Amino acid sequence: AVQHRLWPEIDKMVKQQVAMARMGIGECGTGWQLFAEDGEMKMYRREEEVDGMVVDPLKAVHVVKGITGHEVCHYFFSPKYRYDWETTLEHMTVLETISDDTLMFLQTHKRIWPASQREAVFWSHMRKLPNDQDRDGPDMWTVVNNSTEDPSHPANVGKCVRIYLTVCLLCQTRVHPPKDGTPITRDNVSCKITYCSVVNPGGWAPASVLRAVYKREYPKFLKRFTTYVINQTKSKPIMF
Numbered sequence: 001a002v003q004h005r006l007w008p009e010i011d012k013m014v015k016q017q018v019a020m021a022r023m024g025i026g027e028c029g030t031g032w033q034l035f036a037e038d039g040e041m042k043m044y045r046r047e048e049e050v051d052g053m054v055v056d057p058l059k060a061v062h063v064v065k066g067i068t069g070h071e072v073c074h075y076f077f078s079p080k081y082r083y084d085w086e087t088t089l090e091h092m093t094v095l096e097t098i099s100d101d102t103l104m105f106l107q108t109h110k111r112i113w114p115a116s117q118r119e120a121v122f123w124s125h126m127r128k129l130p131n132d133q134d135r136d137g138p139d140m141w142t143v144v145n146n147s148t149e150d151p152s153h154p155a156n157v158g159k160c161v162r163i164y165l166t167v168c169l170l171c172q173t174r175v176h177p178p179k180d181g182t183p184i185t186r187d188n189v190s191c192k193i194t195y196c197s198v199v200n201p202g203g204w205a206p207a208s209v210l211r212a213v214y215k216r217e218y219p220k221f222l223k224r225f226t227t228y229v230i231n232q233t234k235s236k237p238i239m240f
């Protein structure tokens, strides 16, 4: 099949983001602060500014029982579920279906006073990754979202300020087979989730407001999304 113009960028970005997501917090350089904790979920951020704008990188690690990495990535990637779990979303459009595992989105997010409303144009790619550490261990799944230009949707022409984001959701399924050899149920699976994101707000927004928004919204987002996947999958066959 003919390669899509974005494919080389997508492939390079996915490999780079997954390599970073797999690194422990200690290996990710200094300056990470644990800013939220809820049971198994630990959320870190680093305070960073670009041209006076807050672009604090975020890294969250979470372990959720009863769901698999494939399921987590499926519900994160598919547009048809997004309004169910993404509370700051005002509008979402699929601009282009690049392939069955790669989409281009336009999203507008609810305005966060006093900042002006934001929008994002990004490609989103879902991929199963060989578990190169442990050959017979379960595979890993990832979704990478990365802002891109779209000639038919130039930045900052309307009322919305264009943000620039890079997001990586990396999922590692763990299976604890029952001792008595009975079939695997959801009690025997769990998923280690690593969520990394860098959001450049694209235009000035008060640092104190943005940091307060990040502190409030990110823990809420990950909790709400993982709870959503648990509820969507509990009565369905396990998707490995």
Ligand SMILES: O=S(=O)(CCO)c1ccc(-c2ccc(C3CCCC3)c([C@@H]3C[C@@H]3c3ccccn3)c2)cc1
Pocket: 086, 088, 089, 107, 109, 112, 115, 118, 120, 145, 163, 165, 167, 197, 199, 201, 205, 213, 214, 217, 218, 221
């Ligand atoms: O993981 S995703 O790819 C899922 C697809 O939707 C994604 C997550 C988050 C965003 C996002 C976009 C804008 C903003 C702000 C920046 C200035 C004013 C609006 C925020 C702020 C951080 C707060 C936030 C955090 C978490 C969830 C939603 N909101 C987040 C975009 C995409």
